[in-house]
Amino acid sequence: MIEDLSKLSPDKFGFSEEEFNNLKAQCRVLRAWFYIRLLDAFRNVPLAVSYNDVSLNSAGQVEPKKVFDFIESELKESIGLLSTKESLGGNGVNQGQWTKAGAAALLVRLYLNAEKYVGEDHYTDCETYAQDIVDGKYGAYQLAATWDAPFDWNNETCDEVIFGFSGAPGYSFWHYQGDTYWWTVPARARYYLNDAKAKAGDHNCKYAASPSYNLSGNLYDYTLGMPIQKFRKYPEDVRLKLYKNLGNNKREGLFLYGSLEYKDENGKTRKIQSPNSDYDLYIRDAVGQFHGIAADQWPESKTSNLTTGDHNSGWHFCKYPFYSDDDTEQMQSDYSEIRLAEVIYSLAECKFRKGQVDEAAKLLNSVRKRDYPQESWSRNLYAPEGQVQLTESELLDEWGREFFAESRRRIDLIRFGKFNTGSWWDKSADTDNHTEIFAITREVLNANHNLVQNPGYSK
Template identity: 50%
Template sequence: MLRNIKSCSILLAGLLLSGSCTNLDEKLYDRITSDNFLQTKADVIRDFLRPFEHSYWSIQGGSTFMLQENSTDELMTLNRQGDWYDGAQYQRVHYHTWTPNDNYTSDAWNALYQGINLATNSLEDLQGIQDPGKFNLTQAELDDYIAELKTLRAWLNIRVLDLYRNMVIVTKVKGETQSGPQVTPQEAFDFIEKELKDAIPALPTRQDLGTNAIGRWTKGGAAALLVRLYLNAKVYTGKDRFSDCATVCQDIIDGKYGTYALESRWDAPFDYNNSQSSETIFGFPGSFGLTHWQYSSDMYFWMMPYQATRYLGFTDFGEANPKYALQPGRDVDSVEYSFTMGKPFIKFQRYPDDFRLKKYKNLGNSKREGMFLYGYLPYVNADGRTDTVRGNKGPYALFLRDQVGMFLNTPPGTKISDKESNMNHGDHNSGVFPLKYPYYPSNDDNKISSAYAEIRLAEIYYAYAECKYRAEDRPGAASLLNAVRTRNYPAGSPSLYKADGSQLTDQEMLDEWGREFLVEGRRRTDMVRWGVFHSGTWWDKKPDADDHTTIFPLGQNVLNASRILKQNPGY
């Protein structure tokens, strides 16, 4: 369907090289218009691609990743002996005591709406083209660009709906000087659904785009967004759409929107060559020399101890940072907590033959094993001697554990007298660290080359399984889950669910979502859908007083900029 794909990819690389656009006050309608900018085909393609760069940044920019993970039973940002206290802002996220004056409540809104405005601006430009032949474009090519921009905008709109619920629908930015009115969640849902359904006929398939499909919205990508919309419809609008969700899931699996297939290795969807993976439905292209936002300081690079880069042999970015770690499953005496929520590492250990449970280790030749950093992390220092990763609060070696406390230089297995364990009382030994995307050594040609897999076929299988489970079809749910899970365990593993699905419960379904999609920026959404985000108990977290915390407040900075926006209920 689409010509000049190679040209698009080259232009996209150039745009990504420029980095994130973080000026949230930019007046887009004063910058680009079809009258003074679109003169050549290259101009049109640049205009088309500009919103994609910002959208890639938005997977973590504006605190989006932090809010989706730190507010849940999965990740934590501890006060580590004074590090990461930051005015207790992360503790307020953990305890659900945020206020409109916390900047991140404005940052996420602004980050997503800047992407929406960019997409809308480009849409206005391209929809204003009366004669595509003037730009050496066919009508089909122009229609595809427009459909992709609508799909990108829908992806951003779904995220606003998910975080804030009461949102503004933007369809015009040129000449506009203030925000439009908020619409009801049902109106927003209907707008997004229609936009996706209207876009699908004009979109290419993954096969149409070939090796350049990464970073481009396709029929499969738009259909997958409908899956997300329908799966969470009851939360968003009060109306159950699980049947519609199941139908679209089956269509995607059957190949109606393009051909996809699950990978046979657990780590393949995240590896350096995942841009060509048959499991990637939509992803953002990443590379060491250009843009790689999932490897940034607001996401995975700040999800390991400072000196962990020495253990990994990757030193190009300097030292890492332990901003994020998994919440603990055990108290300071190594006794498992009694609550059922959280305890993410223990949830993996429930199935002890899981390949992912191995300690992360680079094996050479762009290969690795394991998904977690724990215990001692040895490396060879500049003097050629074996050394061990240490923290910044003392000379002792760190022993990373599934606990939070002041362990300091206490050897593993030795009990400490200080039994306190909470968000304000942890050291640099505290917490296990997940490494989902590989950090290959600095001398590896494929270091920091993974695309960010925003939508994987595994998600469609899990969404379909949830629909079947809710419809009392446990065998069907178990079969779908096992289709993905089989790659996590040895052949013949007893860890696969029984064919009758008898092991599946609400909690197990939520736990399995957590295992497969650990630290992929969706945990809050899943917990809200299962009704436990505000009512559950997990480490250092008691149930909320009511359910108003299932959405965030509009930040005070956002409200100050618009007289017509109204604050969300409960704030």
């Protein structure tokens, strides 16, 4: 598309040169977004820059630095050609279009992880771009008043969303389909959510939060994982409320746990059951065989791993709302790919790494305030505005809370040096760090014999 647009004359289509340049720049930024994903996952990838002249593309992989430099230059060159969000009121009909702030935010991502990507410290560059975004240099954005607004049905009106992929019933709504958020709830959740007629079909039980408790009812002492316990560290967090549809396209809470009750067609109160309807669910922050025992009991078998859990195992989560069939805006949410909170947290981390802990704390608090009742801020905010001390481990935990289930935990753990060195439920620390990047799949290797398997994996 970039090459085709470069051959065409904008005036033949009723465009100005500026509008045409904006279209080409958006395509270049989208390509850069894909390359950041590739660099993050595989590091060693081919570099393709032309569809029409493949001789311009690498035959095999190139050094990560070459991909990094390509992404950086593409984003920097594109920023000046992109439009600016001039006023508050959300992205509106421009949702899904790359803007100056979107490109600058991708540079923030690239620079924040540069040490892991290419062995270079770019925290100063990260801080500069992040600060400029926060200061409004690249457009008008502001934090939402509530944690869930960036994910709600009308998030095209949310000024926290810098870039979102548009979604709506009857169009594209991949984040409401199988293998994504549609499968982060129990298989028969439709009875509790009243979304049996939703266009994405029935739910399935594929994802849940890793457990905090062992099968004797005691907290694990692992250094990694246990996300629910990290939320419970601040019990006044409004996200800990049981997820519930409130009617009129409103909801509360992030998690599903315990018994999920609903009224059947006869008005009788029932509980969500397993997919086979052979037991009522009581969802726990643990993994094991719990059916047939009371909610306050623990099973005799103490084996807890990925193969031993039943449908009671692991808290489920609703990052995007599952509104009922009675709500007019069911499945209308756009996918929030980049939001201002990420830029603020990136800026806070840069300041923390420079030893400016108080400045970092205040930035994090500007987001955290919405997660707790105002009367509890002194107990829940970071010093000097509250009583909580901001440490490196707490900063990493806070990244996990704010961006729970937003597909960035892996790189955050890698950046903090914890991904391979820490122990998890059902996984010990690694002997080396080769799994910081993924193996290249057999299908890809068979399709291009110029590719070489990533280090540490069987060829």
